[in-house]
Amino acid sequence: MTVALILGGADCVYRDFEAALDLGEFDGVVGANHVGITWPGIFDAWVSLHPDRLKRPWVASRRRRGLPDHKAVITSEETERRFPGQENAGSSGLFAVKVALVDLGFDRVVLCGVPLTRTAHFDDPTDWKYAESYHEGWTQALPHIRDRVRSFGGFTQQLLGAPDAAWIAGDS
Amino acid sequence: MDLIYSQSRHPLMDGRQLRNPRFFQGIEEGVKSVVIIGNWPLISAAYGLAGVRVQEIDVTPASRSVALPPPELKRPVPTDERGQVYIPEDWVGLPWSRPTDAGLTLRGLAAVFADGSVLNKTQASVAINEELARRAVLGVITGDGSGQALPPINQ
Numbered sequence: 001m002t003v004a005l006i007l008g009g010a011d012c013v014y015r016d017f018e019a020a021l022d023l024g025e026f027d028g029v030v031g032a033n034h035v036g037i038t039w040p041g042i043f044d045a046w047v048s049l050h051p052d053r054l055k056r057p058w059v060a061s062r063r064r065r066g067l068p069d070h071k072a073v074i075t076s077e078e079t080e081r082r083f084p085g086q087e088n089a090g091s092s093g094l095f096a097v098k099v100a101l102v103d104l105g106f107d108r109v110v111l112c113g114v115p116l117t118r119t120a121h122f123d124d125p126t127d128w129k130y131a132e133s134y135h136e137g138w139t140q141a142l143p144h145i146r147d148r149v150r151s152f153g154g155f156t157q158q159l160l161g162a163p164d165a166a167w168i169a170g171d172s
Numbered sequence: 173m174d175l176i177y178s179q180s181r182h183p184l185m186d187g188r189q190l191r192n193p194r195f196f197q198g199i200e201e202g203v204k205s206v207v208i209i210g211n212w213p214l215i216s217a218a219y220g221l222a223g224v225r226v227q228e229i230d231v232t233p234a235s236r237s238v239a240l241p242p243p244e245l246k247r248p249v250p251t252d253e254r255g256q257v258y259i260p261e262d263w264v265g266l267p268w269s270r271p272t273d274a275g276l277t278l279r280g281l282a283a284v285f286a287d288g289s290v291l292n293k294t295q296a297s298v299a300i301n302e303e304l305a306r307r308a309v310l311g312v313i314t315g316d317g318s319g320q321a322l323p324p325i326n327q
Contacts, residue, residue: 022269025292041288064198123214
């Protein structure tokens, strides 16, 4: 069984990442949007629903910092943006989940910095006022993610539950 | 070169080149100091990590709570200093993430030698074995830690 980490843009992303590695081992990382610009490691995929931004300014910004390219760049131009039956958008965070589970074939994922709450981004102190507008998309995707996704906080944790060491190890 | 990031004219702009923070795409070469007007934590962090002196003006307290990469993520130990880091002979038996009495973990030790983040024991072993191989080539002292300049790493 393989487990990936999903890195989102909430201000808890680094804290969640550390908490995840305290719980267990992981087989890969998928990052969504801005966090891929400055993340020192290499993602299995850097994803976004904003292909015009990711493929040009964000990739260029990462290279200017002298950081290595991520293994893959996947946007809504390369793959389906939603799970089957998901009618509403779920933000780039849910798109990252879809890429990790469907396109990359990971068995389970743990969300870091993807609370989907009206809180700050790691690089922007203002609250994300559109968070709730994406909740319906996550609810619609539940048949695909209920047993395979856990989150460290916020709405997504209420919806999917929190990870623990046994779940990450595949023992539950 | 001294820069000021501001969206409007400011008394501190004399002698500094003006940049609009909305269009920030990364740090510029040759910058000695930066003045940032307003809440632009990403710009502040980027120049700060590059060792450039940063002065923030009119920053609200909320912006100072913005998260930044933890030290082990943003500042890997330089290659020429890695040889001084103690690697115990029984490093293979270290716990992955929950420290024992000495506080040493496989994850924490490997993070010193990896340029990116270490996600599992396999990656940790690769990073540590590469460091041991590098030391063998260079003749760096290993084993009981004698002659090591740095103490074991606590996580």
